[in-house]
Amino acid sequence: MAPYPLQPPIVAPSILSADFSRLAEALSLAEPTRDWVHCDVMDNHFVPNLTFGPIIVAAARKLTRGFLDVHLMIEEPERLVKAFREAGADGITVHIEACRDVRATLSAVRESGARVGLALKPGTSFAVAEPHLADLDLLLVMTVEPGFGGQAFMGDMMDKVREGVAWRERHGGRYLIEVDGGIAPDTAKVARAAGAEVFVAGHAIYRQANPEIALATLRDAVR
Ligand code: DX5
Ligand code: ZN
Secondary structure, three states: OOOOOOOOOEEEEEHHHOOHHHHHHHHHOOOOOOEEEEEEEEEOOOOOOEOOOHHHHHHHHHHOOOEEEEEEEOOOHHHHHHHHHHHOOOEEEEEHHHOOOHHHHHHHHHHHOOEEEEEEOOOOOHHHHHHHHHHOOEEEEEOOOOOOOOOOOOHHHHHHHHHHHHHHHHHOOOOEEEEEOOOOHHHHHHHHHHOOOEEEEOHHHHOOOOHHHHHHHHHHHHO
16 A cells, blocks of 8 residues: 555544534644544444444545544444445544454455554553554554543553554554544653654644644644
């Protein structure tokens, strides 16, 4: 697969914290030439929260040319890979804990034409992901328990980020390392120092007085 269209560091505003009655405005913040747009899909089974499905991803697709980074927090994501790809997802990330067959699910994402991402909950060790790392475009290290925006960053996940960097150096993997949860300028710097390359942020952008300035501040923090 060709390299990603954008080079890291990349900030990915998470629309979970945006005002959905003004989705166009929320999406217009992200600049397609340097940011991703992060979409959190939750099913009230894998996580307690319930958010949205392919219809909203399709709406987002109409509103931005940016890279749509779709984070599936749903049980058996394989069943919906095609639907999210058809809705316009550029990258599809599944949770290793949610897959009945991880390899088959990652293959389904690959075959759909989307970039292939694998996410690890805080309690999931790096070792569990190792058999799949060679197949990935993105490794998502969760820095909160998935389910809700606005939680506190878990600094002890930085060991997992460092393991991701070390494995890639040793084995020549090509995945980017993404962090998600509690990312603000200070914690983004910590994650950047550990080796993270994509920084998802909800509250630190959309719940600020001036989201545009907040996004610019985050971009600067990880530069
Ligand atoms: C949490 C989601 C995150 C969420 C992050 O389960 O995966 O993407 O939007 O929100 P903040 O940045 O507010 O912690
Ligand atoms: Zn997310």
